[in-house]
Amino acid sequence: MSAAVEQLLTALAAHVQTKSAEFGSLRIRTDNATLRRHSRDKSYHHESQRPRAVVAVASEAHISLVLSLANALKVPVVAYAAGTSLEAQATLIDHNGIILDVSEMDNVVAVHEEDLDCVVEPGVGWGELREHLKPTGLFFPPDPGAAACIGGMCGTNCSGTLAFRYGTMKDNVLSLRVVLADGTVIKTRNRAVKSSAGYDLTRLFIGSEGTLGIVTQATLRLRRIPTHSSVVIAQFPTLSASAIVVQRLVQSGAPFLRLEIIDDLCIKAVNTEIEDPARKFAELTTIMAECAGGSHDAVSEQLASFKQACGDGVMNLTVATNEEEAEHLWSLRKRAYFSATALRQHEVDKKFTVVVTDVAVPISRLVDILVATKKMIAEAQLVSPIVAHAGDGNFHCLMVVDDNDPAEIERATTVRDKMALLALQMEGTCTGEHGIGIGKIHLLEKELGHGAMQLMRTLKKALDPNNILNPGKVFHLESPSKL
Template identity: 45%
Template sequence: MNAPLAASQIDPALLEGLRALLGARVSTSESDRAQHGRDESRHAARLPDAVCRAMSTEEVAAIVKLCAAHDTPIVAYGAGSSLEGALIPLKGGVSLDLTSMNQILSVRAEDLDATVQAGVTRKQLNAHLRDTGLFFPVDPGADATIGGMAATRASGTNAVRYGTMRENVVNLTVVLSDGRVIRTRSRAKKSSAGYDLTGLFVGQEGTLGIITEVTVRLYGIPEVMAAATCSFPTVEAAVDTVIQTIQMGIPISRVELLDDRAIEAVNAYSKLTLPVTPTLFFEFAGSQSGVEEQAAIVEELAKGEGASNWRWSTDADERSKLWQARHDIHWAIRALRPGAKGWGTDVCVPISALAEVIREVRKETSQQSFGTTLVGHVGDGNFHLGMQIDPDDPAEWAKANEINDRMVKHAIRLGGTCTGEHGVGIGKMKFMREEHGEALDVMHLIKNALDPKGIFNPGKVLPA
């Protein structure tokens, strides 16, 4: 599935300018280019012509100016964990690696916010915050960079209580396509001054500007945290329990659905002993009495839908083991079919439509020759379908593509979106017109205004 290695085609004058700026932090080696030409998606790799490692906003601005002068594409690169090909340099050019921009610039505990460079990872930030009693809650599973999470509008397991990156980014420092540097807003809790530029750049996947610094919201670590699991006779029963929990306003921190195939995978990979049936993972947080009350109500709701094996614990090690198993689900699923190519896709729908779209997806996947798993952050209507495809079987690829298309179109018909958190990248572009209609034309206007040469991550997000 990957393109063969090709020689760098970078303009010699541009390469000379980049090396004068960055020295040894410019590379045209095949190994560096190969590393930056792929991500965790099913999409074929494409090599950049050069890899540049920046260490400051000023360096990023200088790199952008040089590339703009030579009409050379730039693709920002972070942890490399994209699932829809957002990092693949389709037209070559420069892969701009921001992982060396890993400084935590300031933590303002009194204001509940922190400013970090784009290459800081979420685990790094939370380790730094450990002694403050605060934490950053957005948790997409992978130890992604904060800049990458902002660029893709990441979400994750905590979104049902704390929201996504959209709600948790206060402001951004962004380098525009002509090298200008802007800050998108102040740190005030609210403002009615001007357009929402922060919202514009959160989720633009590097197509409008390069995010170099991010100010994020912080939260107090809860007094008590408890994890619970319970098994269900059907996926639908589990989903109905989630819907009732959300509609009752119970302030759960996380609720994750794993179907029976996903439970089989995590049992084998993470050495758990859960019953191999559709299962919900819950997390409750708050005071001791509040957590106990939340758990008791949810347990009764679950039993009303036929749940069994309710287990819960406030033990930190048990809770960590459970959520680590959930975070490792990508690798656990891959292990079910060694040698297969993973295709992970997601949609998000209004929670009232969640049971319907999941039911239709399961009908589609129940008779397939390749393995499928369904997991999801179902508390906010978002779920993921994982398919393990024989890379040499065109029939399996065709069927997987058909299943993906039907699932997305069904979600859009129900008022949902083609992607809740994976991003558009390459894979979801074909659904943008169906989801957004004439609003897509407005997006093109914005793209043309901010990136008239089309040098930022070309071929992503917006279909031609």
């Protein structure tokens, strides 16, 4: 263990012992099982390092103490809650650092029904928050991976299937409490929906991937649960045909709740998990939409718009007639990621992982990039379903690779980069919702330009001069020409 980390842990232990009332619940873990569990997240990257220690915190004061000491000793700190990040944001790249586990900070601090907002800690899962809010008739829209927590969702500016109507985290967070690198605690703004007071610090921290500060509380915008809804799927012979229909739907202005595309390969994977032949889906590229509103007429109007946009090219069209059917149709999208490896289950004695990547483009270019991506995947001889939050031009490739085949992993990362570069040529982004992490550092300057990158480095150096907060993520502190 490095001398700096040892000093940090000794100082923390002293605070726990001498100020037990305030710091007694702070725990320092160095056992192998804990260190191993916190050395990886859900990404496929292998550059992460085992931490020297995991410090489990239970309050804002704990985080402030840890960061103030770590900053003085220049010990790297990475925040960790559920470990669901897909670009290695929750892992260390320096083995002489610690993981700050905020998962026990999982309280819903307040729900202001009359103001349609709530205050939560970073370890609250969005699924648990939805259940907590159900009795109020309110919900929090962003819905990324099932186990994701609010802290990480802020860090990556995640979104999910409901972003088409409600936007991303930046559109749904009113205010944050944040601990800076030196232990200083700040509040970014008050709870009012509108404010013109000062810089927009809330949005500065959202999407910063834990490199500028650590969120301790978030005030979230809530929405009314729609009183009427219906799920509809339409199947087409090709990916391009479905994407053309999605373009029509978006350009029509119809306020769908969700608008997704699932390709034929993804449906084949999902079908492997369905035992009843009668409930399997036709293996065709599928558009899924959820229509929702305040009345039956509003939903019917959206359904009519959907059917009209599908035109004569649709091969199958199914509208759920009850909640059970709606859940079955929606299971297509929910199972996509977890069923992907089933496509190679016939290859015995191999360990498979899924290289997940996402890009987003203006809706007018969705057809072009999907067709091009399908071609890239075929040329690389990869197995990769495609799923899309199609309504906002964002899609994901789930490249199923042999974890012990470096050449195959290399082909997957090459496709990832080609996808991203093509998206940039189309005035899109190299990541719609997964973030940069370490996997897309080399693409960020290509997207934003040298001037914007230097401005971000200036901000980082101002807020974290010792570079202790999630170092090596989003960008290198020095520009590539200086490395």
